[in-house]
Amino acid sequence: MRYVMESTDEARRLLVQERTGNAREALLLTGLQQGDRVLDAGCGPGGITEMIAELVGPTGHVTGLDLSEERLAQARQVNQRHAHVRFQPADVRRTGLPDAAFDYTWCQFVLQYVPDRWDALAELARVTRRGGKIVVSEFDGFGLGNWPCPEPLREWCLRFTDALQRTVGLDVHVGRKVFHAMRQMGLAQVRVHLLPQYVIAGTADASTYLDWETRFSALEPAVAPLLGGLEDYRGMCQKYLELLADPDALKYSVLLVTEGIRP
Ligand SMILES: C[S@@+](CC[C@H](N)C(=O)[O-])C[C@H]1O[C@@H](n2cnc3c(N)ncnc32)[C@H](O)[C@@H]1O
Numbered sequence: 001m002r003y004v005m006e007s008t009d010e011a012r013r014l015l016v017q018e019r020t021g022n023a024r025e026a027l028l029l030t031g032l033q034q035g036d037r038v039l040d041a042g043c044g045p046g047g048i049t050e051m052i053a054e055l056v057g058p059t060g061h062v063t064g065l066d067l068s069e070e071r072l073a074q075a076r077q078v079n080q081r082h083a084h085v086r087f088q089p090a091d092v093r094r095t096g097l098p099d100a101a102f103d104y105t106w107c108q109f110v111l112q113y114v115p116d117r118w119d120a121l122a123e124l125a126r127v128t129r130r131g132g133k134i135v136v137s138e139f140d141g142f143g144l145g146n147w148p149c150p151e152p153l154r155e156w157c158l159r160f161t162d163a164l165q166r167t168v169g170l171d172v173h174v175g176r177k178v179f180h181a182m183r184q185m186g187l188a189q190v191r192v193h194l195l196p197q198y199v200i201a202g203t204a205d206a207s208t209y210l211d212w213e214t215r216f217s218a219l220e221p222a223v224a225p226l227l228g229g230l231e232d233y234r235g236m237c238q239k240y241l242e243l244l245a246d247p248d249a250l251k252y253s254v255l256l257v258t259e260g261i262r263p
Pocket of ligand 1: 041042043110113
């Protein structure tokens with residue numbers, strides 16, 4: 001399975017996102033505790049793994065898992081001072097990890113990419129002990145919360161997200177679907193927390209701007225053909241970047257952090 005957002009800049013983009021995002025708040029809100037044995041499924045370059053390692057302390061343990069050897073190499077470097085962290089290459093759908101090995105399983109911004117995402121969720125439940133917690137953090141409506149968003153950009157944003165779903169299977173509404181999936185799987189005490197992913201009231205900072213440039217360029221080969229070809233695609237991406245720079249426009253996105261307990 002190819003990770004669609006791959007680019008030479010992806011590790012830097014993810015680390016900035018991990019360090020400036022709301023992961024710490026989500027981890028605390030969902031009851032991560034000192035001494036927990038934790039799985040960070042789809043850990044990327046390890047910024048959140050590091051946060052988890054600090055929160056569980058040396059009496060706990062963290063396993064970071066990712067498909068990409070490159071991401072894992074970066075994650076090992078970021079976490080080199082933590083002896084209670086280890087990394088392993090695996091697919092989140094078939095981890096090869098033993099049953100019931102973790103107290104707390106964390107998975108952020110991964111299920112959005114995975115075609116058989118609910119099989120992956122079942123796998124995360126399998127490796128979590130009975131009474132342990134599975135926490136999935138995902139955005140909902142990513143890239144669509146902009147106002148004012150003049151035509152034709154507003155309509156293009158809808159076509160862009162539809163093209164993502166049809167070409168690379170990326171679901172920008174995955175966040176709202178996790179609650180139902182966890183209930184259907186029979187997880188107990190399923191709860192949802194709503195957190196901001198970002199709120200840009202006015203001009204976006206340089207790092208957000210670069211983040212979107214990287215994203216548009218990584219997705220270009222897959223989605224441009226469905227959106228009128230390269231020239232049209234680049235023109236509309238440019239309009240989106242101008243919207244980010246608009247001092248009078250609001251841009252926001254929410255995170256839905258869903259937790260459930262393995263019965
Ligand atoms: C957007 S990044 C998220 C990284 C990190 N969880 C975070 O919150 O910043 C998605 C990560 O999931 C990994 N990934 C994608 N599909 C995967 C799969 N099927 N199994 C394991 N990892 C996967 C990618 O290699 C990438 O590192």
